[in-house]
Amino acid sequence: MKETTFNWSKYILALIITGAIFVIAIMISNYFNDKKLESVRNIEDRIAIDILSSETQFDLIRSSSCKLISNDILSTELNDLASRLGYMEENRPNDDEEILRLKRQYSLLQVKDYLLMQRLESQCGFKSISVLYFYSNEKGACEECEKTGYVLTYLREKYPGLRVYAFDYNLDLSALQTLIKLNKVEDKLPAIIVGDKVYYGLTTLEEFEKVMPGLKTLKTATTTASTTATTTKK
Amino acid sequence: MQVGQFIVYIILFILLYNQVFLLLAFFEKRKTTSRKVTLPDELPTVTIIVPCFNEETTIQRTVESLLALDYPKDKISIYLINDGSVDNTRNVLDSYATGYENIKVFHKENGGKWRALNFALQYVTSEFVGCLDADSFVQPNALKEIISCFHHNPVAMAVTPSMRVWQPNTLVRKIQAAEYDFGIFIRKAFSFLGAIHITPGPFSIFRKKVFDTIGCYRHAHNTEDLEIALRMQKAGMVIDNAHNAIVYTVGPATAYKLYKQRVRWTGGFLKNMIDYRDMFFHKNHGHLSFWILPMTIITACSSLYIIAVFVITTIANLIKTLKELNLVNFDLPSPHFTFDWFFFDTTAATFIGMTLMATILISIFIGRVITNKERLFTVDLVYFIVLYSFIAPFWLVKSVYNTVLFRETKWR
Numbered sequence: 001m002k003e004t005t006f007n008w009s010k011y012i013l014a015l016i017i018t019g020a021i022f023v024i025a026i027m028i029s030n031y032f033n034d035k036k037l038e039s040v041r042n043i044e045d046r047i048a049i050d051i052l053s054s055e056t057q058f059d060l061i062r063s064s065s066c067k068l069i070s071n072d073i074l075s076t077e078l079n080d081l082a083s084r085l086g087y088m089e090e091n092r093p094n095d096d097e098e099i100l101r102l103k104r105q106y107s108l109l110q111v112k113d114y115l116l117m118q119r120l121e122s123q124c125g126f127k128s129i130s131v132l133y134f135y136s137n138e139k140g141a142c143e144e145c146e147k148t149g150y151v152l153t154y155l156r157e158k159y160p161g162l163r164v165y166a167f168d169y170n171l172d173l174s175a176l177q178t179l180i181k182l183n184k185v186e187d188k189l190p191a192i193i194v195g196d197k198v199y200y201g202l203t204t205l206e207e208f209e210k211v212m213p214g215l216k217t218l219k220t221a222t223t224t225a226s227t228t229a230t231t232t233k234k
Numbered sequence: 235m236q237v238g239q240f241i242v243y244i245i246l247f248i249l250l251y252n253q254v255f256l257l258l259a260f261f262e263k264r265k266t267t268s269r270k271v272t273l274p275d276e277l278p279t280v281t282i283i284v285p286c287f288n289e290e291t292t293i294q295r296t297v298e299s300l301l302a303l304d305y306p307k308d309k310i311s312i313y314l315i316n317d318g319s320v321d322n323t324r325n326v327l328d329s330y331a332t333g334y335e336n337i338k339v340f341h342k343e344n345g346g347k348w349r350a351l352n353f354a355l356q357y358v359t360s361e362f363v364g365c366l367d368a369d370s371f372v373q374p375n376a377l378k379e380i381i382s383c384f385h386h387n388p389v390a391m392a393v394t395p396s397m398r399v400w401q402p403n404t405l406v407r408k409i410q411a412a413e414y415d416f417g418i419f420i421r422k423a424f425s426f427l428g429a430i431h432i433t434p435g436p437f438s439i440f441r442k443k444v445f446d447t448i449g450c451y452r453h454a455h456n457t458e459d460l461e462i463a464l465r466m467q468k469a470g471m472v473i474d475n476a477h478n479a480i481v482y483t484v485g486p487a488t489a490y491k492l493y494k495q496r497v498r499w500t501g502g503f504l505k506n507m508i509d510y511r512d513m514f515f516h517k518n519h520g521h522l523s524f525w526i527l528p529m530t531i532i533t534a535c536s537s538l539y540i541i542a543v544f545v546i547t548t549i550a551n552l553i554k555t556l557k558e559l560n561l562v563n564f565d566l567p568s569p570h571f572t573f574d575w576f577f578f579d580t581t582a583a584t585f586i587g588m589t590l591m592a593t594i595l596i597s598i599f600i601g602r603v604i605t606n607k608e609r610l611f612t613v614d615l616v617y618f619i620v621l622y623s624f625i626a627p628f629w630l631v632k633s634v635y636n637t638v639l640f641r642e643t644k645w646r
Contacts, residue, residue, distance in 0.1 A: 010262070011525070014255040021250060025585035032580035039576060087577055147561055154562045205562050 036088060037098055043081045044105050050077070051112045078113060079156065081106055082166065089137070104173045110165040111175050117163060129214055130163045132193040134185055136170055141189065147203040148190035155208060161218040238543065239583075245536040246586045252529050253593040256423040260600065263426045267477060267604045271375075271382040278384075279360035280377065280439065281311040285350035289368035290322040292484055297330055297337070299371035304378055312337045313354045318344025323368075347435070348451040348458040355450055364439035365459075370483040371400060372437055379479035380439045391471040392433050392440040392463070394421060395479035396605050402485065405617060406492050409625070410485040412618035416594065418477060418601030425475035429522035433463040433473060436481040444471065454509075456643055457502025464510045467522055477604050493629050500534075500633035501643040507531065508637070534630060541627040591619060 085099070085106055092099055120126040133152055135145040149166070156164045167176055169189055185191050188200045194211050202208055209215055282300055286293050293314075300312050314327045314337060324341060331339040342353055351365055362384070366372065376395060383393045396418045402411035424430045433440070438459065448469050454461030466473060486492040507527065516523045559566070595615065602610050636643055 010255060010258050014251055014258055017254045017258075018247060018251040021254075021589050022247065022582070022586060025582040025589065028585050029580055029582040036576055036580070084576060091579075091581065147558070150558045151561050154565070158565075203561065 033092075036084075037102070040081065040084050040088065040102050043077065043084070044102065044109065047077055047081065047109050048105075051109060051116065054116055055112075078110065081109075100171075103168065104171060107167055107171055107173050107176050110167070111179060114163075114165050128161055128163055129159075129194070129212055129218065130165065131212070132179075132183070133164060133166045134169045134180070134189055134191040134193075135166060136189050137168060138170060141170075144201060144203050145190045148192070151203065151205055151208060152192075154205075155215070159215060159218040162212075162215065241539065242543075242583060243586075245539065246583060246590065248529075248532055249536065250586060250590050250593070252525075252533075253590060253597070255525065256420065257593065257596065259426045260419065260423045267422065269386065271378060271478075272385060273378060273382055274385050277306060277309050277381065278362055279309050279311070280305070280362040280364065280381075281313060281354075281358045281360040282437075283313045283315060283351055283354040283358075283363065283365050284368055285315045285317055285347050285354070285365070286319060286323050286327065286368040287317045287344065287347070287350075288319045288321045288323060290319070290326055292369045293323060293326050295371055296366060296368050299373075300366065301334070302374050303372060303376065304374045307336055310336055310377070311358075311360060313357065314339045315350045315354050316341040317347070317350040318342065346453065346456075348453055351458070352450040355445055358442060361442060362439050363442050363445070364437055365435055366437050366481075367435040367483065370397075370436035370481050373480040373482075376437060376476075376479040376481060377439075379476045380437075383474050383476035383479075384439075384441075387472070387474050389472050390474040391444050391466060392438060392473045393479075394425075394430060394433055394473065394475045395437045395481045396421070396475075396477045396601075397434060397436055398480060398482050398605075399485040400482040402614060404487045405621075406489050407485045407487060408614040409617045409621055410492070412598055412612075412614040413622065414485075415601040415605075415607070416598045416618075418605055419597040421475050422477050422601075422604065424526065425473070427521040427526065428472065429520070429526040430473040430475060431463050431467060431522060431527065432460045433466075435459045436483050437479065455502040455505040456498050457506060460503060460506050461509075464506060464513065467519060468510065468513055470518065478606075480605060489625060492625070493632075496626075496629035497632045497636070498643045500629055501636045503530070504534070504633055504637040534634070537627065537630055538634065541631065595619070 085102060088099055089103075114130060114132070117126070117128060117130060121128065131152065133148065135149060136142040152164050152166070156162055167179070169180070169185075169187070169191075183193050183196075183198060185193070185198055186200070190202065191198055191200050192202060192211075193199075197211070199211055202211065284293070284296060284300070289296075297312065297314065300310075303310065312334075314330060316324050316327050316339070327339045327341075330337045338357070340354065342350065345353075355363065362381070364380075372395075380393045380395065384390055397414050398418075399407055399411040399414050402408045421430060444462075444466060448462075448465050448471075451458040452461055463473060486495050507530070513519050513523050514527055598615065598618075599610055601607075633643075635641075
């Protein structure tokens with residue numbers, strides 16, 4: 001049954017089929033990636049509407065009925081959005097225009113949420129701890145950012161009341177650059193703002209606990225979970 | 235795209251291309267796989283050599299399976315060669331020395347399988363001769379299937395059987411069970427391409443004139459069954475495959491024994507590839523020389539690259555995780571499992587990898603279908619797909635290490 005003549009047609013046909021499989025795989029991959037971008041866009045749209053709604057609600061009722069406004073506005077959704085954007089950033093090229101656009105929008109939403117929270121704090125007396133975190137993804141620009149990011153993620157998971165707003169220092173977004181100038185954040189990353197103070201190069205848990213003494217007064221994730229469980233039982 | 239990613243895509247392309255190529259080769263001639271067994275009017279004489287070294291637990295079943303072959307007793311001779319065993323093999327073999335006209339028992343000093351085979355070959359006078367490892371058992375129809383294959387393909391100088399794992403009762407044997415079924419497909423596709431380059435110890439049958447023409451077995455880095463096939467190919471001899479000639483072999487029961495066996499096989503293969511390097515890209519050797527042999531080397535290199543990337547990435551991630559945990563005083567986050575398709579890897583490499591897996595599964599199914607295996611879907615498929623790629627790197631790395639340092643591998 002051995003082939004006595006060397007037949008190139010099988011090689012060419014195999015090449016065509018393999019090439020076709022590659023093209024289909026790339027098309028399927030693009031389809032799912034588009035779906036992912038769409039899901040991020042949807043979340044951003046939802047958050048934008050929620051923020052607008054909160055601001056409008058706030059303007060309507062002023063400080064007379066602060067009770068009507070919850071102080072955990074959007075934090076969960078913003079965290080969810082952050083993890084999705086972070087995942088997409090890792091798996092797509094750094095200069096992906098669509099990702100940069102979504103990142104700009106996300107940063108803007110964070111600034112708006114931060115401002116809203118400040119208004120709630122000053123006018124309604126809500127108590128929360130907010131951290132503005134400035135990082136850079138540029139190669140060699142911030143060696144310690146990964147550590148700072150990890151510790152902040154850990155703190156955010158441990159203390160759901162802690163609001164962490166993370167910004168790419170070099171992102172081309174005028175509102176963000178204004179925020180940086182207003183707070184006089186220098187190009188010595190990682191940088192964080194707690195209250196009115198700017199701190200540089202914090203990477204350990206102890207350092208963060210030192211600059212945020214109120215952290216331990218916040219409920220931990222375990223406490224919140226057990227409280228919720230008890231409430232549900234009742 | 236980074237260089238690393240690009241290399242991964244190149245590897246995936248080559249591996250997928252190879253699978254597609256073999257499937258095309260198979261489907262082009264698949265009709266011949268359902269051919270009826272037809273035999274010559276007068277069956278030829280056949281000698282089966284069984285070299286034994288410390289095979290007291292399996293040799294009896296091996297001999298009994300040969301005695302149960304559906305073949306005229308006066309046409310088949312069985313040579314049992316005790317290669318200096320130090321267990322009870324001698325006594326078991328001696329029990330066949332009398333009362334069986336077609337069995338001859340020889341005892342000799344230990345010299346290795348290839349010498350045992352050559353020792354027996356000097357007494358062979360039959361038209362066909364084959365070997366059966368003492369840990370393998372043949373199905374009653376196996377010899378007629380092989381003789382039928384010779385009958386249909388008169389230019390064939392050797393015919394290989396299909397091999398299955400005998401009683402896959404451990405996890406390691408279950409993995410081998412699926413692997414051997416994959417091997418059935420591969421051997422069939424190779425036979426269609428004229429590219430069989432191994433005549434396995436269990437029941438490959440040769441025309442006697444093969445040895446008269448190209449000489450007897452050689453040490454060949456303890457892979458004499460590979461070397462004789464390469465030598466035949468080099469001499470322009472045709473090797474065919476009788477897929478319905480089923481031979482069962484006792485697979486290594488433990489991971490370590492499997493590792494030892496595969497280090498010998500893979501190491502022997504690589505060293506023989508060096509010895510027969512002039513067969514690469516040679517116009518006289520067709521598909522074997524232009525695709526099949528180069529592909530084996532490419533597969534080995536690709537696997538080494540993937541292993542290296544995997545090991546380096548795993549170590550780097552481990553160090554990173556430890557450093558991160560150190561930052562938070564090793565306060566581990568509470569585990570929470572939620573499925574979200576968003577975080578599923580949807581790069582093209584994932585879908586290509588899945589397609590590659592699918593083609594391997596299809597190949598295994600083909601191996602099972604053409605040999606009429608009762609059950610197509612078995613749990614060993616899962617073990618093979620999930621675990622094989624984790625254990626194979628160990629013997630591959632060791633084999634390459636041995637080859638580079640010119641270290642000889644041992645039988646046991």
